[in-house]
Amino acid sequence: MIKLSVNGESHEYSGETDMPLLWYLRDLLGLTGAKFGCGKGLCGACTVHLDGQAIRSCSVAMDRLEGANITTIEGLGKGKDHPVQVAWRRANVPQCGFCQSGQIMQAVALLEQHELPTDQEIDDAMSGVICRCGTYQRIREAIKAAAEDLI
Amino acid sequence: MSNIRQLNRRDFLKTGGIFALGVSLYGCGRDASPIANKKPAAPVPWRADVYVSFDAEGVVHIISHRSEMGQGIRTGLPAVLADEMEADWRQVVIDQATGDAMYGNQNTDGSWSVRGFMQRMREAGATVRLMLEQSAAAHWEVDVAECKAVLHTVVHEPSGQVLEFKDLVAGAAELPVPTVDQITLKTPDQFRYIGRELKIVDMHDMTHGSAIYGADVRVPGMKFAAIARPPVVFGKVQSFDAEKAKAVPGVLQIVEMPALEPPAMFKAAGGIAVIAENSWAALKARDLLAITWDDGANADYDSAVYRESLLEQVRKAGNSKRNQGAIDTALSEAASSLEAEYYAPHLAHVPMEPPAAVASVSDTFCEIWAPSQDPQSLIPMATAVTGLPAEQIKVNVTLLGGAFGRKSKCDFVEEAVFLSKQTGSPVMVLWSREDDVRHDYYHSVSAQQLAAGLDGEGKVTAWRHRVAYPTIMSTFDASLKEPQALELGLGAVNMPYDIPNVRLETGEIEAKVRIGWLRSVCNIFQSFAINSFTDEIAGARGLDPLENLLDLLGPDRVLDFSEFGYELTEGYPFETGRLRNAIEYASKSGEWGRELPAGHGLGIAAQYSFLSYVAAVVEVAVDEDGSWRVPRVDIAIDCGQFVNPDRVKAQQEGAAVFGLSLAREGAITAERGRIKQSNFHDFPVLRMNDAPTTRVILIESKAPPAGAGEPGVPPIAPALANAIFAATGKRFRELPLGVKLKL
Numbered sequence: 001m002i003k004l005s006v007n008g009e010s011h012e013y014s015g016e017t018d019m020p021l022l023w024y025l026r027d028l029l030g031l032t033g034a035k036f037g038c039g040k041g042l043c044g045a046c047t048v049h050l051d052g053q054a055i056r057s058c059s060v061a062m063d064r065l066e067g068a069n070i071t072t073i074e075g076l077g078k079g080k081d082h083p084v085q086v087a088w089r090r091a092n093v094p095q096c097g098f099c100q101s102g103q104i105m106q107a108v109a110l111l112e113q114h115e116l117p118t119d120q121e122i123d124d125a126m127s128g129v130i131c132r133c134g135t136y137q138r139i140r141e142a143i144k145a146a147a148e149d150l151i
Numbered sequence: 152m153s154n155i156r157q158l159n160r161r162d163f164l165k166t167g168g169i170f171a172l173g174v175s176l177y178g179c180g181r182d183a184s185p186i187a188n189k190k191p192a193a194p195v196p197w198r199a200d201v202y203v204s205f206d207a208e209g210v211v212h213i214i215s216h217r218s219e220m221g222q223g224i225r226t227g228l229p230a231v232l233a234d235e236m237e238a239d240w241r242q243v244v245i246d247q248a249t250g251d252a253m254y255g256n257q258n259t260d261g262s263w264s265v266r267g268f269m270q271r272m273r274e275a276g277a278t279v280r281l282m283l284e285q286s287a288a289a290h291w292e293v294d295v296a297e298c299k300a301v302l303h304t305v306v307h308e309p310s311g312q313v314l315e316f317k318d319l320v321a322g323a324a325e326l327p328v329p330t331v332d333q334i335t336l337k338t339p340d341q342f343r344y345i346g347r348e349l350k351i352v353d354m355h356d357m358t359h360g361s362a363i364y365g366a367d368v369r370v371p372g373m374k375f376a377a378i379a380r381p382p383v384v385f386g387k388v389q390s391f392d393a394e395k396a397k398a399v400p401g402v403l404q405i406v407e408m409p410a411l412e413p414p415a416m417f418k419a420a421g422g423i424a425v426i427a428e429n430s431w432a433a434l435k436a437r438d439l440l441a442i443t444w445d446d447g448a449n450a451d452y453d454s455a456v457y458r459e460s461l462l463e464q465v466r467k468a469g470n471s472k473r474n475q476g477a478i479d480t481a482l483s484e485a486a487s488s489l490e491a492e493y494y495a496p497h498l499a500h501v502p503m504e505p506p507a508a509v510a511s512v513s514d515t516f517c518e519i520w521a522p523s524q525d526p527q528s529l530i531p532m533a534t535a536v537t538g539l540p541a542e543q544i545k546v547n548v549t550l551l552g553g554a555f556g557r558k559s560k561c562d563f564v565e566e567a568v569f570l571s572k573q574t575g576s577p578v579m580v581l582w583s584r585e586d587d588v589r590h591d592y593y594h595s596v597s598a599q600q601l602a603a604g605l606d607g608e609g610k611v612t613a614w615r616h617r618v619a620y621p622t623i624m625s626t627f628d629a630s631l632k633e634p635q636a637l638e639l640g641l642g643a644v645n646m647p648y649d650i651p652n653v654r655l656e657t658g659e660i661e662a663k664v665r666i667g668w669l670r671s672v673c674n675i676f677q678s679f680a681i682n683s684f685t686d687e688i689a690g691a692r693g694l695d696p697l698e699n700l701l702d703l704l705g706p707d708r709v710l711d712f713s714e715f716g717y718e719l720t721e722g723y724p725f726e727t728g729r730l731r732n733a734i735e736y737a738s739k740s741g742e743w744g745r746e747l748p749a750g751h752g753l754g755i756a757a758q759y760s761f762l763s764y765v766a767a768v769v770e771v772a773v774d775e776d777g778s779w780r781v782p783r784v785d786i787a788i789d790c791g792q793f794v795n796p797d798r799v800k801a802q803q804e805g806a807a808v809f810g811l812s813l814a815r816e817g818a819i820t821a822e823r824g825r826i827k828q829s830n831f832h833d834f835p836v837l838r839m840n841d842a843p844t845t846r847v848i849l850i851e852s853k854a855p856p857a858g859a860g861e862p863g864v865p866p867i868a869p870a871l872a873n874a875i876f877a878a879t880g881k882r883f884r885e886l887p888l889g890v891k892l893k894l
Binding site: 015016018019020023026027028030031032033034035036037038039040042043045072073074076085088089092093094095096097098099100101104122123124126127128129130131132133134135136137138139140 | 219220221222223348350351353354355356357358359360361362363364366367369375400401429430431432434435501502503504505550551552553554555581583584585797801802804805806807808809830831832836837838839840842843844845
């Protein structure tokens, strides 16, 4: 039995211990905001927070999550828009939108570590999350705007 | 099916602004003459047009019948209708159409949604606007000419009285529908939304994880399926052992798929399916299947060998597809000549969302949920698989997590329909990234040879272009072996330069994989070769590449290639002046000729595609060790009239990334018929650290609307190769260039 918290709610899991967190979130909890893009931690579409750190939920098995605090995009901002989401809207970031949950979760984690990230810090943190539509320059712009908003 | 949010209920319920406006204007008219003032009738549901309706509460619903895959069409076309209707965009609900012929063509492809439907949306909006004005006139017992629709209301201008749209629906529903010659379209100065930046309607859902894509659909009782497909196209299952797969907890059933026979069409690829209680069990068990394959005839496909066959084809005379003047004489008598070969590999689409679809088949009904670019095409497919007539088939379209042409080819939906029928449960078919990379409809691998002759003054007198690539049409007719007119029309046969002797020749080769179209299609490699070669010609002539390009383009004129099988689009002449204009805008924005740091270079390329005119200037920075990056791209596009300028710009920003992705590391190769790549580690696409800053110049135009999603892609790779030449003096004629150039 694995006990963990997802978006502030307690859950117990007793299924296959090698199931990646992504499928637990999507198939068992019905939280489909985190996406399946590669299954290998290569694209970042599945990014969620584990104790505030951005992780690739497709590559973390359930048996590593005893006592974990998970936040998904559904739990971000707790009913209010997070400044990153506001900045995304202002910059008209999404095209197809599929990767944007992962982009936003990665950006939120970045801004928790770096209040005013440099271009290099943005590149370092964000390059793990692929956007095939190519919204990168607007993501950069939105992160900078959100950083100023948060300060 | 309540889990899919077909309705995008905007936050209009929170805003009472319009109602307040109605009250404040009421009775404040300039004209004191009394008009009828009875209580308005309650709204009734009214389908005013196939694309627009009012519900029982009087809320306006506009249909998006095209598929949303990032281009913003769910916002763009409905906004056109809302604009003509004088609907308040904040009070409109967008409904995604199911696949149904009553909506007209829904095949979201070829960058033509706005071109194909803008006029129709305008007419629908203007028709409803007139009917609401007529309803108001009848209510007030005044002349309709005195009634004017203004932002979700109709105003009686002499008296200043106002009625909301919902008060007028019951009356309008009783009226005869005006004919097109009775309606009046807005003049551009009256546009409220067309030509203005508008937030996409899916913004909230896409930034909150609540947008529904294919794999997000949930249907009660739904099972999850993963399929082991033949590693070689048209391969078959010889035998299999599912014991280990069945032992995975959650696995319910193993189903053998029907083998795929040529032509491939969009049919399911065959293999063995695992049906399970959840995605993980299905994917894990699928990998534990032990299958012996009969690889079939394509097992001999080796892309290194194939490459030589392609090159052989362009090193000899081919079948003539465009012949002007006397090319052989012109080349042999030229004062000087140059020749070059270009090669580009297969590409995979890799949309961020791998293919996924849900089907629920019973004896009497088949319902599908799919991220499909072409939902109507799924109806005959479902009939063929289930035996059910079209009336008993419903196709729901989810958002598409990227598509780029992949989701026109819905083999994955046929898999879901087949498996639901076989198992009696709703089934989601989930593709892994490996499935996606290895079982794509690949962009064609190509070889090209270009030859040019120059006279004594350096004027270009001869242009010979030879192309060889497996044709897209082989997917539908396996006997076809040479590029078809529709492919040559993507940059080759309509080469616009003002050269007296021109010949285009095609070679022949058999397709060994399923070939499909990818964003901008054959323009990708045809534009790469042509724009690279013009840059080489600039070198041979001793001209600046920009000056050379403008000179080759010649005097402004209208081109017609219809005698060479090029299909003309009515109302869209190929005007070289507009291409010149795009080149001039791009070079101005890109500050052509500017001082650059050491190792940097600028390259330029221009391409007419999807009836739009695009030019790009790419700046490259090359290090001494050959590694390179692109700090900046400037793109100018003339796509005629546009609806949402921000979305057109976003498409060009995306096109720059897409073009650089394929130029940097995009290559699909095969050995023993098997695709060698599998995921983003060996089929990489551009990431943030390699992404340029792109400046887009959206050229104001009075021409009718043309393509926006695809035309930005073709000039990027050649402009980059030309920039690298400018920076290093080295010419690269093969894609991808790789992360490190061999200098």
